[in-house]
Amino acid sequence: MADDMQIDLGVEKVTKKFKDFTAVKAVSFEVEQGRFFSILGPSGCGKTTLLRMIAGLAEPDNGRITIRGLNMAGIPPNKRPANLVFQHLALFPMMNVADNIAFGLQRRGEKKATVFKKVSAILERVDLPGFEKKKIHELSGGQKQRVAIARCLVLEPAVLLLDEPLGALDLKLREQMKVELKKLQAKVGTTFVYITHDQSEALVMSDQVAVMNKGHFEQLDTPKNLYNRPATPFVARFVGDNNIWSGHIRDRDNNTCRFETPDGNVFHISGDQPWRNGAAVDLFLRPEAMIIQPDPAHTGLNRFEAHIRSLLFDGANSRIIATPKNSDRELLVALPQNRQHDDLCPGDIVEIGWDKSSGICFATETETSP
């Protein structure tokens, strides 16, 4: 990475405690200028708390936050070059759209004519030209969304913080806004820090994603790497779907090792994973990594026969639930809608194949306290 890339946001070992509960545990990361950075994690993992500390609405108990190299300790939110789009938007209902957007500019004492020009320019940017005089309650969910973002963007902050801004929208609109938000970010070039519990939002929009769990970062990587090379079982489970199969490593050599399940299935997995013979591991296998009725000529595949339990039709995301022979473990297998498998019914026995590089193993989790 080029050295001259400016770091817009730096977070170093930031910790936040509420009484004896630690909501954010020594989190560190940096965001380069113009990046779309997402923090992905289940609800309650500390995302909002982290974002509020960056915005200045909460003080970290420990650690340092810098924006464009300036230490933010002790600087109140109204003096920070970062703006926050709230989870429930927090548009001012007593003001119209233009007054909402002009609010921050007026606080800076900008001239009336400049404010007017900037407001109409940013409304143009977010595809709401001429909406100045509308009342907040007259707007649809997606329009409110855009006004909330415009209200922050018009201040040209170093970092724009977004707290699950699409959470309140219905599915169709959310899909659409995902794409629009990404386009908008590319257009304005502002650094975005976006938090969400929706993995698809994070994967689609971001340059980089940090997966957060119980107050700490599990992995910080590109969306593609998170999906293909999860660093921890939590990431493997949280990003995309996975089938989990417990077993043991046997006959390890340099290129491959064997993975045996207690119910007698034997697979080969690639040898670049650091397992000793006899190690107890969980095999993570994505539904879409499994091929139904693979081409017999294709030799490099692990193959097993399975019983179809049921078909779950969901358009492009259709699955079957299958159990391997002599096992009652249920596996989710992707069912491509290319008409090739239209004749499958529950009860059929099919062959399933998967490439040895798509199975990822983690040491079996000893169930500690939840």
Next chain:
Amino acid sequence: MTQHRKWGLFFFLTPVLLWLTLLIVLPHIDLLRMSFILETDTGETEWRLSNYASFFKEPIYWLTFVRTAIYSIIVTLLTLVVALPVSFFITKVARPGTRGFLMLLILLPFWVSELVRVYGWMILLRESGVINHFLLKLGILDQPVEMLYNDAAMILGLVYTSMLFMVVPLVSVLESLDDSLIEAAYDLGADMGTIVFKIIVPHATPGIVSGAIVVFMLTLGNYLTPNLMGGKNSLWFTEQIYNQFIASFNWNQGAAFGFLLLLLSSGIVWLGLKLSGQTLGKVVR
């Protein structure tokens, strides 16, 4: 079915109508009638406007009237200035557990009668009172000072008496204010003053107006506090009415004054609603 409804309606409406006519409409009609009557020396009665005329002719009457109006407005504004931070503290700063306790503290003085409440202030403020005692002990004063019987003491008493009626509507309206609006304003660069005047006050306007109406009417119609805490020169218009009814036994003059007070309070409330852009319907809700 419809027969039942009719009876039900009749059943519930009767007490309301009785209350309205017997206790509000009838006495006022009678007062209105009285206010236009002049009793001559011979005991005969004539229809005249002289009761109203004497109000304008006699400066002590209309000066008291104007004084009462202006002081009531001042008391209302002062009550608002004190009650707004108190209500804000109760709803937004205090922990949820202590909120009920704080409301109880506001409510507590109202469990005793106004007379006792005013007497409490008199014990504190009078020449031989608690405050003078301590100031003398501490050597800040070397001569006791009479703090009672002046306009300031009277306004203090009136504001204290009115607090609850401002705090209750303000607390309820501030409870509905989303904290994130305040945080958003702060995040967008606003300072405390801007947050108060651009976010909190506009949101709280219906509560402010309804609290102000109640406080204004109660203050305007108060008799006890101005009488006990105000000085010889702090005459309240209710005292004039009292004098006419009880001291001078001139019921006709008293009735005219009563009507003028009613007109005054209606007029100022109407003006307040107009200025704040509220309607009575919105405020009462």
